[in-house]
Amino acid sequence: MKEKIVSIIESYGKTPERLMDILISVQEEFRCVSDEAVSIIASEIGVSEADVNQTKSFYHFFTTQPVGKYAVYLNNAAVSKMMGMDEVSDEFEKLTGVKFGQCTPDGLISLHYTACIGMSDQEPAALINSVVFTELNREKVKKIVSNMQDGKPVESMVGEYGDGNNAHPLVKAMVKNNIRRPGPVCLSEYDIGKSINKALSMEPKAVIEEVKSSYLRGRGGAGFPAGLKWQFCAQEKGDRYVLCNADEGEPGTFKDRILLTERAPMVFEGMIIAGWAIGAKEGIIYLRYEYRYLLEFLNSVLDDLRNKNLLGKNILGKGFDFDIRIQLGAGAYVCGEESALVESTEGKRGEPRNRPPFPVQKGYLDKPSIINNVETFCSAVKIVENGGKWFKEMGTEESTGTKLLSISGDCKKPGVYEVEWGMTLKEMLDMVGADTTQAVQVAGPSGVCVPPSQFDRKIAIEDLNTGGSMIVIGENRDLIKDVVLNFMEFFEDESCGSCITCRSFNMILRKQVQRVVDGKAIKPDLDNMLEWGKIMQNTSRCGLGQTAANPIASTINNFRDLYESMVKDVEFQSDFDLEKAIAESCEAVGRPPHVHE
Ligand SMILES: Cc1cc2nc3c(=O)[nH]c(=O)nc-3n(C[C@H](O)[C@H](O)[C@H](O)COP(=O)(O)O)c2cc1C
Numbered sequence: 001m002k003e004k005i006v007s008i009i010e011s012y013g014k015t016p017e018r019l020m021d022i023l024i025s026v027q028e029e030f031r032c033v034s035d036e037a038v039s040i041i042a043s044e045i046g047v048s049e050a051d052v053n054q055t056k057s058f059y060h061f062f063t064t065q066p067v068g069k070y071a072v073y074l075n076n077a078a079v080s081k082m083m084g085m086d087e088v089s090d091e092f093e094k095l096t097g098v099k100f101g102q103c104t105p106d107g108l109i110s111l112h113y114t115a116c117i118g119m120s121d122q123e124p125a126a127l128i129n130s131v132v133f134t135e136l137n138r139e140k141v142k143k144i145v146s147n148m149q150d151g152k153p154v155e156s157m158v159g160e161y162g163d164g165n166n167a168h169p170l171v172k173a174m175v176k177n178n179i180r181r182p183g184p185v186c187l188s189e190y191d192i193g194k195s196i197n198k199a200l201s202m203e204p205k206a207v208i209e210e211v212k213s214s215y216l217r218g219r220g221g222a223g224f225p226a227g228l229k230w231q232f233c234a235q236e237k238g239d240r241y242v243l244c245n246a247d248e249g250e251p252g253t254f255k256d257r258i259l260l261t262e263r264a265p266m267v268f269e270g271m272i273i274a275g276w277a278i279g280a281k282e283g284i285i286y287l288r289y290e291y292r293y294l295l296e297f298l299n300s301v302l303d304d305l306r307n308k309n310l311l312g313k314n315i316l317g318k319g320f321d322f323d324i325r326i327q328l329g330a331g332a333y334v335c336g337e338e339s340a341l342v343e344s345t346e347g348k349r350g351e352p353r354n355r356p357p358f359p360v361q362k363g364y365l366d367k368p369s370i371i372n373n374v375e376t377f378c379s380a381v382k383i384v385e386n387g388g389k390w391f392k393e394m395g396t397e398e399s400t401g402t403k404l405l406s407i408s409g410d411c412k413k414p415g416v417y418e419v420e421w422g423m424t425l426k427e428m429l430d431m432v433g434a435d436t437t438q439a440v441q442v443a444g445p446s447g448v449c450v451p452p453s454q455f456d457r458k459i460a461i462e463d464l465n466t467g468g469s470m471i472v473i474g475e476n477r478d479l480i481k482d483v484v485l486n487f488m489e490f491f492e493d494e495s496c497g498s499c500i501t502c503r504s505f506n507m508i509l510r511k512q513v514q515r516v517v518d519g520k521a522i523k524p525d526l527d528n529m530l531e532w533g534k535i536m537q538n539t540s541r542c543g544l545g546q547t548a549a550n551p552i553a554s555t556i557n558n559f560r561d562l563y564e565s566m567v568k569d570v571e572f573q574s575d576f577d578l579e580k581a582i583a584e585s586c587e588a589v590g591r592p593p594h595v596h597e
C-alpha cells in the first residue's frame with residue numbers, strides 16, 4: 001500500500017497544492033482514504049495529518065471506510081425525485097439487501113445518495129464507479145444489479161443499456177446530449193484554432209477591448225462583465241492564472257456538460273485567448289468529480305491542441321507559452337463559488353474566502369487570477385471571431401448575446417437550448433412543450449420560483465437572471481414538499497459551516513419547512529422564516545448562505561395562499577425586531593451587514 005501511495009504522490013510532484021489529486025487517486029485505488037493512507041500522505045508531502053484530514057473530510061467523495069467494489073451514487077435532487085427516484089432507490093435496496101448509506105457485507109455494492117450530477121434532462125440518474133447511468137427504472141436496476149453481482153465491468157454495462165450519443169468514444173456514459181436549438185454563439189459552427197489565430201495577431205489589450213465592447217457578462221450566474229475582469233487582472237503584476245469554472249453544481253443545470261462534451265476545444269480555446277489577453281502561462285479547469293467520466297476525453301482534446309501547436313510552448317510560433325491542466329473536485333457544491341474553487345485547487349477545504357481581495361488581485365497561489373464559467377470562455381471565442389459588435393446585437397441592452405438554458409422537469413422536450421437573452425418564460429415554456437405549469441424554478445435552488453402570473457417576465461440578467469438552470473414544475477407537484485424541502489436539505493448538506501448563520505439557519509429553516517409539510521406550523525412561522533432568511537442573507541460570507549433562504553422566500557412571497565392552506569391559523573404576537581437581530585448577528589460574526597450591489 002505504502003509503495004503505491006508514494007508513487008501516486010510522486011506522480012503529482014510531491015507538493016501539498018496537489019493534495020486533491022493525491023486524495024482522489026488514493027480513493028480510486030483503495031476505494032477509501034484510510035487513516036494509514038492519511039499518515040503516509042502527510043509525511044510524504046510534508047504537512048500534518050490534521051491538514052490532510054481537514055481537506056479529506058470536506059468532500060463528499062472521500063471516505064474513511066472502503067466503498068463497495070461498485071459504488072452507486074444515486075442523484076437525490078428534486079428533478080430526480082420528480083422523475084421517479086424513489087422507485088429506483090427502492091429497487092436498489094431490495095435487490096442488494098442494504099440501505100442507502102450502507103455496503104453489502106461482501107463489500108461488493110455500496111449505495112449512496114448524492115446531489116445533482118448534471119443529468120436533469122435524463123433523470124433518475126446515478127454514477128456507478130464514475131460512469132453515468134440515466135433514465136433509470138426498476139427494470140434497468142434489475143439488470144445493473146445482476147451484472148454487478150456477476151462481476152461485469154461498469155463500462156461494459158453502458159453499451160448494453162445506453163444509447164449514448166456523446167461526441168467521443170472516450171466519454172464512457174449512458175448520456176444523450178439533448179441539444180435542442182443550435183445557436184449563433186456557443187453551439188454554432190466552429191473551426192478549431194481560428195479564434196486563437198486571430199487573437200494572437202492582435203495586441204493583448206485589443207483582445208480585452210473587443211471582449212469589453214461585446215458587453216459579455218459572466219455566464220456562471222453573477223453576470224460580472226468578462227472584459228472588465230480580464231482588464232483588472234491584466235493590470236496586476238507578477239504571474240497570472242486563468243481558471244475555468246466547470247463545477248456546475250447548481251441543481252438543474254447541465255449546459256456545461258454539453259459544452260464540455262460537444263465543444264471541448266472551444267472551452268480550452270477561450271482559456272488560451274484569455275491567457276494571451278491577461279499575460280498568463282497556465283490555465284486550470286476545475287472539473288467537478290461528477291464529470292470524472294469526461295477526464296480521459298478532455299485530456300485527449302488537450303493533447304490534440306498541443307499537437308496542433310495551439311497549446312504548450314511557443315503557440316503558433318508567436319512566442320506565447322500557455323498550458324492547461326485539469327483539476328478534479330471531489331463533491332462539494334460550494335467549490336463552484338470562485339474563492340472556494342481557488343482554495344480547493346490549492347489542495348485545501350473549499351471554504352470561501354473573505355473578499356476583498358478579489359481573485360483578480362489574489363487568486364490561485366495568491367497570484368492574480370481570472371475565473372470564468374465554461375460558457376463565458378466559449379462566448380469569448382466567438383466574440384474574437386466575429387467581433388463584439390456582432391455579439392452585442394443579440395439579446396437585450398443589459399444582457400447581450402445568447403444564453404444556454406438547461407431545461408428540465410415537467411416538459412416534453414427537456415435539454416439544452418441556446419436562446420437570445422430576453423425570451424419570456426411563456427415563450428420558453430411553449431418551446432419545451434410545457435402546458436400545465438404551476439411554477440418555474442429559475443436559476444436553481446438559489447434562484448426564484450416564478451408563478452404563472454409572472455410568466456411574461458424576461459430571461460435576462462436585469463429581470464430573471466440565471467446561470468442556466470430552469471426547472472419546470474407541473475401543476476400536480478407538491479411544491480413545498482417535493483421542491484422547497486428538497487432544496488433546503490441540499491443547502492443544509494452543502495453549507496461549508498464557516499458562518500454561524502449559514503450553518504445553523506439552514507438547518508432551522510429546513511426544519512420549519514418540514515413542520516409546514518407535516519401540518520404543524522402556525523401562520524406567524526411564515527413571517528419568521530422570511531425574517532430569518534434576511535438575517536442569513538445579510539450575515540453570510542458567500543453566495544451560498546446569502547441565497548439559501550431563496551426557495552422559502554420566493555415561494556412564501558409568490559405562493560402565500562398555498563402556505564396558508566398548510567399552516568394552522570393561530571395568531572401570535574411576536575416582539576421580534578429584525579433590524580436588531582441583524583445587527584446582533586453581524587456583531588456575533590464580526591462583520592458589517594452584507595452590502596448587495
Ligand atoms: C455557492 C456557489 C456556487 C457556484 N457555482 C458555480 C458553478 O458551478 N459554476 C460557475 O461558473 N459559477 C459558479 N458560481 C459563481 C462563481 O462564484 C463565479 O461568479 C463565476 O465562476 C465567475 O465566472 P463568470 O463571470 O464567467 O460567470 C457559484 C457561486 C456560488 C456562490
Ligand code: SF4
Binds near residue numbers: 334352497498541545
Ligand atoms: S455562507 Fe455558508 S457556504 Fe458560504 S462561507 Fe458561510 S458557511 Fe460557508
